[in-house]
Amino acid sequence: MKKEMLISSLIEKGWFHAEDFLPQEFCLELLEECKTLEWKTAHVGAGNLKQEALEIRNDSIFWIDEKSASNLQTKYLEEMHSLMGEINRELYLGLREFECHFAHYKTSGFYKKHLDQHKGSQKRVVSAIFYLNEPVAGGELVIYSKENPETVEAKIKPRPGSFVCFLSNQIYHEVLPTESERYSLTGWFRTL
Template sequence: MKKEMLIEMLVEKGWFHQEDFLEQNFCLELLAEARHLEWKQAQIGKGDKKQEATSIRSDSIVWIEEESATAAQKNYLTQMNDLMKTLNQELYLGLKEYECHFAQYSAAGFYKKHLDQHTGSKARVISSILYLNEPQKGGELVIYNREKPDVIEQVITPKPGSFVCFLSNQIYHEVLPTESERFSLTGWFRNTL
């Protein structure tokens, strides 16, 4: 993991991407676990404004709870908590926790252009995605320019071990429709518990 480059890119562009961020065998272990989970339709919003909106996002999720996490999931959480310490040391962000869930996009699954920060809340500071598989076609992540949110800056093809992180309140992004299953771990470094 090139933490120096990650910090530099977050400051310069507001996002970072690296293939082979984590070993593929580790990702395949997480993928095998993901295939046996009981999925729930993802929602948008927070609290009493939370709702299903399948015209905006059509993925399913399963939250990782530390108390019930498997050894592989705990390993991932530990790595993200180590990264959180680095982010705090280098960028003085005051991050306090990392939360994440498995995400599954079935065939034709998508998530339209959005920011990851809830309205009225600044808790989510940095978003992260670890890809666990490579769909046959589609499912790319589109990153939009921080200064010009109508301009596409990068299109990232999901590959196992590939990692993306970005500023939750500044980087618009979307998941293009996928033609086969797409699995990832999606999370947020937060400044409030």
């Protein structure tokens, strides 16, 4: 049922949000795993344009490599590959792979308004965020209207188990400053 709603919401609005998309227990286990990761400062851009830009984003990330993924990470990747198959069946987007990383925002962490598709590349098609915890305050995801990127369409409070996805090249979004730590898995359904 949620996956059917996801498809229709992507068509109508360009984005989708659901609470309890995956079980709470799964979130707690992944959250515990986060404490063992070696975080790196996140960058903006790709290739030769990749750079650290703390005035734009100040989160840390840990990329998931399918070959060395833990059992929990593999389970999440399997869920996303299954979802990718359903999106392809319904929307014919030609998605071929899913890449993702853990994201950690410390207190006062933020990511200013942006699109997820890199300049000069059309590979990222659908962005996906799965929340692992609920910050005390702040850290909301602001979704802007597909038709008017100056209009706020939603402010989504991170909650364990909730899921958001949106069209990477059409939906501007930002992460508001957090008042406590915020953990998620952020990824992209891609063409090759």
